[in-house]
Amino acid sequence: MKISEIASLLDAEVLCGKENLGGEVKSACGSDMMSDVLAFVKDQAVLLTGLLNPQVIRTAMMMDMQCVVFVRGKKPTPDVLALAENCKLTVLTTNERLYTACGKLYAAGLRGGDLIE
Amino acid sequence: MSELLTLKYTVHGDNFTGAGEASVSMKRELRQLGFDANVIRRAAIAMYEGEINMVIHAEGGEAEVIISEDRIEIILRDEGPGIANVELAMKDGFSTAQDNIRALGFGAGMGLPNMKRYSDDMRIETEIGKGTTVYMTILSDSPKNAL
Ligand SMILES: Nc1ncnc2c1ncn2[C@@H]1O[C@H](COP(=O)(O)OP(=O)(O)OP(=O)(O)O)[C@@H](O)[C@H]1O
Ligand SMILES: [Mg+2]
Numbered sequence: 001m002k003i004s005e006i007a008s009l010l011d012a013e014v015l016c017g018k019e020n021l022g023g024e025v026k027s028a029c030g031s032d033m034m035s036d037v038l039a040f041v042k043d044q045a046v047l048l049t050g051l052l053n054p055q056v057i058r059t060a061m062m063m064d065m066q067c068v069v070f071v072r073g074k075k076p077t078p079d080v081l082a083l084a085e086n087c088k089l090t091v092l093t094t095n096e097r098l099y100t101a102c103g104k105l106y107a108a109g110l111r112g113g114d115l116i117e
Numbered sequence: 118m119s120e121l122l123t124l125k126y127t128v129h130g131d132n133f134t135g136a137g138e139a140s141v142s143m144k145r146e147l148r149q150l151g152f153d154a155n156v157i158r159r160a161a162i163a164m165y166e167g168e169i170n171m172v173i174h175a176e177g178g179e180a181e182v183i184i185s186e187d188r189i190e191i192i193l194r195d196e197g198p199g200i201a202n203v204e205l206a207m208k209d210g211f212s213t214a215q216d217n218i219r220a221l222g223f224g225a226g227m228g229l230p231n232m233k234r235y236s237d238d239m240r241i242e243t244e245i246g247k248g249t250t251v252y253m254t255i256l257s258d259s260p261k262n263a264l
């Protein structure tokens with residue numbers, strides 16, 4: 001699925017990384033625990049989260065992800081966005097809740113991918 | 118093999134917002150040096166977990182990264198409370214983190230096991246009341262690159 005499709009399925013606003021909307025992603029994960037993302041996520045390129053701190057962006061960076069989606073209409077501060085811009089991460093914000101946002105993407109074919117054993 | 122570069126960082130313990138800056142910087146350097154993406158990812162995740170630990174459990178410390186062609190050595194030194202039982206701390210799910218840390222997205226007790234998983238060698242020296250030093254080695258050529 002293209003990141004642009006994620007944005008339109010979630011009726012999301014693109015906060016940064018517009019130039020990478022054409023990027024293709026194969027799987028996604030949703031979590032408010034960065035500990036779990038770091039420990040269990042394998043090569044999911046999209047992180048959906050309700051957590052709103054710079055560690056979300058840094059976690060995504062460490063894991064070579066391509067896109068972060070903030071749910072429930074949350075918007076990070078400009079300094080957090082600047083971090084994302086620095087590493088070519090696309091950041092979206094949607095009014096959907098985490099469960100619903102994940103469900104919409106899943107239903108449209110974007111699956112969870114592999115998990116670390 | 119010859120040493121390419123040594124990086125040194127101060128990790129500030131009073132600033133959760135900045136936690137991870139050293140890892141981000143190290144990752145950028147490794148990329149510039151042309152390391153394999155899987156090697157970079159392993160080093161970055163291991164260092165990030167360790168850096169976060171220094172911030173949330175030990176009020177910060179010093180990070181040193183010695184980069185050679187065949188390996189990346191990460192040394193994380195703090196003067197925090199130390200770890201009472203390392204074997205227990207290494208177990209999946211063991212954490213002394215409180216709710217305020219969980220609210221920030223950490224404290225699942227997964228960091229140390231994850232650092233062990235992604236590094237080829239990991240050693241912890243710790244003394245109660247004195248501090249903790251974590252040594253990790255990530256080899257360029259390792260079966261763990263397939264993780
Ligand atoms: N540098 C350190 N100084 C003192 N104690 C530490 C340090 N690093 C880890 N610990 C102790 O070991 C425990 C386990 O660490 P680990 O990184 O596995 O989990 P966590 O940090 O609690 O949660 P997570 O890493 O999942 O966010 C910690 O809860 C803490 O008690
Ligand atoms: Mg930890």
